[in-house]
Amino acid sequence: MDKYEKLEKVGEGTYGKVYKAMEKASGKLVALKKTRLEMDEEGIPPTALREISLLQMLSHSLYVVRLLCVEHVLQSTDSISPSPAVSPSPKSNLYLVFEYLDTDLKKFIDSHRKGQNPRPLDPSLIQRFMFQLCKGVAHCHSHGVLHRDLKPQNLLLDKDKGILKIADLGLGRAFTVPLKSYTHEIVTLWYRAPEVLLGSTHYSTGVDIWSVGCIFAEMVRRQALFPGDSEFQQLLHIFRLLGTPTEHQWPGVTSLRDWHVYPKWEPQNLARSVPSLSPEGVDLLSQMLKYDPAERISAKSALDHPYFDSLDKSQF
Structure with a gap:
């Protein structure tokens, strides 16, 4: 995630925090959606991978917020690992990098x-x-x-171009929609x-x-x-x-x-x-x-x- 400079937290989505950030190389603004993933033995759960590839395909429409890329950040666990029988499942964050709309x-x-x-x-x-x-x-x-x-909160606007784009799409199945969001506002x-x-x-x-x-x-x-x-x-x-x-x-x-x-x-x-x-x-x-x-x-x-x-x- 060194490629991005986080500028501010713009919200807590249903699945995790959302940041406005800048891609350092290009100066382009992006939205980073951080989603906590429970890893299984094989790594990222296949349901999550399916959802993400679906999102990537759907975002080829001009009227769906574009998913630019996905960054997988594995948080390091203790260097002295306990016996394999009780090894903790590694904490893992998936950052979905979307185009930014204000x-x-x-x-x-x-x-x-x-x-x-x-x-x-x-x-x-x-x-x-x-x-x-x-x-x-x-x-x-x-x-x-x-x-x-x-x-209306899920419909992002590019005011200069007069374009409306659907956001928060399709994560509903892999990440199971909670009834309350993290900020405890009722959905x-x-x-x-x-x-x-x-x-x-x-x-x-x-x-x-x-x-x-x-x-x-x-x-x-x-x-x-x-x-x-x-x-x-x-x-x-x-x-x-x-x-x-x-x-x-x-x-x-x-x-x-x-x-x-x-x-x-x-x-x-x-x-x-x-x-x-x-x-x-x-x-x-x-x-x-x-x-x-x-x-x-x-x-x-x-x-x-x-x-x-x-x-x-x-x-x-």
């Missing part, structure tokens, strides 16, 4: 909501960010990878699909599409669409707006593990929650927030939705 969509939305100059996000900017987000998600899904934790539920909240163990690409819909609405509203602070409250937020789901609408919903009998709410008019959004935008949003995951629009189909008709797609 802001994320959450900070960007916050800057439009608070501060000296609160103002809505430009509708054409929302459209551009949405197109890039759907492109990035479609790219992941086409390689069989679910993100499972899409939220947010605001973007979590109802099938996950209801304890479904079989879920698919629809979980990411639901999150994309929530992010879409949040860019328009400048505040979260479903800001629940527990799984139960999260479901109630969703049911109050979209109506309590029925077996007719979503076959199998009442057999999900955490289903209870909920108050029966009627669906509200979605357009009222996003008053400044065009009718085409409201239509796309409603197709992302369908209860039955099988009915949600795919990321690839979303790219052809009329909401994007006025966009010059050749630039992407």
Whole structure:
């Protein structure tokens, strides 16, 4: 790790610390993600290696944060090693070296909501960010990878170029997602699909599409669409707006593990929650927030939705 000069800690991700650093040789800024790995007898666990090679492949998309390289740092154990029978497993850190981007969509939305100059996000900017987000998600899904934790904090922005990139991708399986991050902030539920909240163990690409819909609405509203602070409250937020789901609408919903009998709410008019959004935008949003995951629009189909008709797609 002598190649890098750590400049500051920029966060504690779900899997470990994240540093802003400079590559000494080139002067280029990078983000270093330090992940603790439990080594097994053969070294790095194969699950982790698979995840990393997947990340490297996915990051060839412009809309996924680029993984530049991986550095494996083995911490030296005592020089006088005990008998092999009781040798401690070596401590090992894996540093994932990513391109560095200085802001994320959450900070960007916050800057439009608070501060000296609160103002809505430009509708054409929302459209551009949405197109890039759907492109990035479609790219992941086409390689069989679910993100499972899409939220504005995980969408990094290159403000000068107007590019949005998906971050924190794909480590979910090898490093098992903890429910709390290291800083003990509760992992947010605001973007979590109802099938996950209801304890479904079989879920698919629809979980990411639901999150994309929530992010879409949040860019328009400048505040979260479903800001629940527990799984139960999260479901109630969703049911109050979209109506309590029925077996007719979503076959199998009442057999999900955490289903209870909920108050029966009627669906509200979605357009009222996003008053400044065009009718085409409201239509796309409603197709992302369908209860039955099988009915949600795919990321690839979303790219052809009329909401994007006025966009010059050749630039992407």
